[in-house]
Amino acid sequence: MLLMRMNRTMNPQMNKYISLINDELKQIVPSSFLGTNLEESMQYSLEAGGKRIRPLLTLLTLQTLNKDIHYGMQTALALEMIHTYSLIHDDLPSMDDDDYRRGQLTNHKVFGEWKAILAGDALLTKAFQLISNDHLLATEVRIQIIKRLSEASGHMGMVGGQVLDMESENKEIDLETLQLIHKTKTGALLKFAVMAAVDIAQPNNHIAQSLERFSEHLGLMFQIKDDLLDVYGDEDKLGKSVGSDVSNHKSTYVSLLGKKGxxxxxxxxxxxxxxxxxxxxxxxDVSNLSEIVDLFANRDH
Incomplete structure (x- = not known):
């Protein structure tokens, strides 16, 4: 349901790209010979819907740079797998302790806590397998993307930002610290989405640097809107409860700046x-990327 609502606000090309991403994600985790349901747990969260904004952003940046999007498909799928793994772990009782994600029960509520942890681990490692096996890309490009993704998702990026976020609960932090949390926790993977396309298309330095700055503003936009939606959003549209930041005693852009700020x-x-x-x-032609900015600013989930 969430995905359908989001798609109504997107142009036909974006909808086409999202359909391609979803079709590929359905095939990405084959059954195991081990006889467990680990793959079912992985696929449960992969197919739970969502906006697919990160892989879409990779494909749209490639399209903007006049590069065939299929050169970035495996990278886009890998990015969505890492994002999904992070959501599985974020929802765990030891983290945000959420019961619902994207309108359905969270992974650990269906498969149990230990299997949810391992499903997240498996999605993380599978992501790097996808990129390393992508023979549409030259070896040096694959290495650069793997390097960039490991930095964006690791202790200097998403994971480090998550730790800083957790350690900042029940504390008063300043705006600079909050921006650092979100530059890493949320912004790093959004920045990767754009810059992986730059690695593949290899535009000149001026264009590459401009897109890097663009991606950083986009990452901040996404998190500010998230903070606003956590207070003022519609639970039915969000597919999860609102007010979790308040209940977890987290500093947000709303708590520091107020709604208007x-x-x-x-x-x-x-x-x-x-x-x-x-x-x-x-x-x-930057029209699709410009539309993404508008979507980030005006989204309701």
Missing amino acids: AEEKLNDEAVAAKSILNEIERDY
């Missing part, structure tokens, strides 16, 4: 992202 910050980041796209539209 967070909305102004969101708008500032959107303007900055659009400004960067304006710089490169002389050379490339």
